[in-house]
Amino acid sequence: MFIDDTIAAIATAPGEAGVGIIRISGNDAIEIANGIFKSKSGKKLKEADIRRLVYGHIVDPKTQEVIDEVLVVYMRAPYTYTREDIVEVNCHGGIIPVKRILQLILRMGARMAEAGEFTKRAFLNGRIDLAQAEAVMDLISAKTDTGFGVALDQLEGSLSKEVEGIRNEILQLLAHIEVSIDFSEEDVDEVTLDYLLEGSKAVKEKMIKLHETAETGKILRxxxxxxxxxxxxxxxxxxxxxxxxxxxxxxxxxxxxxxxxxxxxxxxxxxxxxxxxxxxxxxxxxxxxxxxxxxxxxxxxxxxxxxxxxxxxxxxxxxxxxxxxxxxxxxxxxxxxxxxxxxxxxxxxxxxxxxxxxxxxxxxxxxxxxxxxxxxxxxxxxKGDIKTKDHIMVTNIRHKNALERAIISLEEGIEAINKKLAMDFIEVDFKNTWDYLGEITGDTVGEDLIDHIFANFCIGK
Structure with missing residues (x-):
């Protein structure tokens, strides 16, 4: 997949409705839209005010046939959902108008977006992290106000901030470990070991508390x-x-x-x-x-x-x-x-x-x-102790599994500290913990996993 190409898809649910929306994102979005849109005022779309709906018609440039009466909005990068140029065409809802407009956009040079590709681009372009991206689908599929509220909190970054806070604490512990390794010719004093033990136990407690929300979070999701x-x-x-x-x-x-x-x-x-x-x-x-x-x-x-x-x-x-x-x-x-x-x-x-x-x-x-x-x-x-309004929750099985691996790895690090093993061994366990937590936000995941996650999204999102 090339991140610099232009994609398009229908962003609204199929069927009859008052309005249908076709979304275009990428470097050529505005040029493609200009090629098929004729405003009532006669101005080109890129000459119109940014983020303002412009009234006009979608016209086939080959036949000059009017396809539909529409409202079009142009949003300039980087202040968009994908951090790319975006054009959204608001036409009459229904199978025929949205399908014909999409076909025309594809003919003008855009390609059909893959499942979840708009949100994937938002992630790859750094607007949101992986946990926030997954919250988008939770928001769409929420079945209750409570589930919607939890998903919205995650989209706003509540879980990501909690995880990153824990990772930063681990990073501080890793810094002490690396200093000890650099001065390995000297004996590691008890103060350093006590500091690592106390810090790692505090981190473990936070991870366990977060993990305990997973069962309730899964139910709400x-x-x-x-x-x-x-x-x-x-x-x-x-x-x-x-x-x-x-x-x-x-x-x-x-x-x-x-x-x-x-x-x-x-x-x-x-x-x-x-x-x-x-x-x-x-x-x-x-x-x-x-x-x-x-x-x-x-x-x-x-x-x-x-x-x-x-x-x-x-x-x-x-x-x-x-x-x-x-x-x-x-x-x-x-x-x-x-x-x-x-x-x-x-x-x-x-x-x-x-x-x-x-x-x-x-x-x-x-x-x-x-x-x-x-x-x-x-x-x-x-369980009488979890309040969704003021508590960060884990709702995703992937996040739960990553937390479990992180806890196990940190426990192994704590055991290594208690046994006063070499700092190199302790460092491996702490680094693994840091990496596992990074899988939640997407900092330490591979391309295959990213593709798999977004493949479960709907096309147009």
Whole structure:
């Protein structure tokens, strides 16, 4: 890829809309736009005021056919998204006008932008770092206000500043190590080792604190994958309907009504939830229902959170006990439904098997207990100690993995200090820590990884 060529793409979503936008970026952006745009005033676009919309028409220079009535804006480098000259054509939204204008721009010498190439150029030209670039897609795909806020903070550089602050502390420790190596003929005194040990432990604490936000951050970014399980007719589909506040799933008194997986997205107090209603888990000779049960178990294995439902008006069965044995190792909430009926279920047996799992009594018939369920879910996600409004969060699995490698490397450095190994060994561990953290912001990543990251972006962004 040549950074000095000119690219173009449709920047708005496909389909019918009030406005469609085609973006051009690169050295020839203004010349290409001048070749196809005729302003109402007759002035060339590059003669117009910078960053001001100019009214006119897109005209095919070969046939003089008017393609569309448009508003065009010219933004001069380096004060643009890519730090290159940018022209954006605002035309009528719809498949035909944006497609024809893009084809005309490509014919005039631009090439089609690759996925994420505008943001990639912003990164390569130094306007944003890699963590900020990845936050762009998080911003676009955010499903809740909370997730949007976290992504916006990262786009503004909150995570990058935290990581760079930690890297600077490591750099200071590396400077002391290098001084000690330069004067290797003298014995390294205890003061230097104590300084390195104290400094590295402080850095490690900061990295661990940042790493602890990763689980919550992943949920805010991707959604909490939640599966509702239980034996047939305990109220799983009724719970789905109650949380969605609509009749999404069929509810009857006939066991085994739900035979396929029903998946929905919802927002509970700022947390994006991917909620899956499954077929009741039981032994059955019905081939179709058996497939549904197998699917239920498959979704259970992938779930971040399990909502296990019991019927308080019935005694525990072997099926209930088998499911409880399954969820022992999972994060789970136990809902004891149908509390409006006489209670027969012995809850002490549930506690004996599941121990400290959250148990909530609800009645979907009387719509009680749902607010407690929502509060419990929120508490489990945030663990009571993470506040997204004033806390920097790790939301990206790549960042999490880089942090984990950095922590392990620093721990090895601390061990080397405690063993009073040669400074050369300690330096390697500290340098590796510095490099791993640099992967988050893009300072120490290779071209292949950069290409892979931006390949997941949408074209036009």
């Amino acid at each position: 991707e959604g909490l994958n939640t599966v509702i399980i239980g034996k047939p007719n305990v109220g799983k589909s009724s719970l789905l309907n109650a949380l969605l506040k609509e009749s999404r799933a069929i509810v009857t008194e006939i066991p085994g009504t739900t035979r396929d997986i029903i998946e929905e997205q919802l927002n509970i107090k700022g947390i994006p939830i991917r909620l899956v209603d499954t077929a009741g888990i039981r032994d059955t000779d019905d081939i179709v229902e058996k497939i549904g049960v197998d699917k239920s178990k498959e979704f259970f294995n992938k779930a971040d959170l399990v909502i296990f439902m019991l019927d308080s008006s019935r005694e525990l069965t072997q099926e209930d006990i088998e499911i409880m044995e399954m969820i022992k190792i999972k994060k789970a909430i136990v809902l004891v439904n149908k509390t409006d009926l006489p209670q027969i279920l012995d809850l002490s047996k549930v506690y004996d098997i599941l121990g400290e799992k959250n148990v909530i009594k609800i009645s979907l018939m009387e719509k009680t207990g749902l607010s407690e369920l929502e509060d419990t879910l929120v508490d489990m996600v945030y």
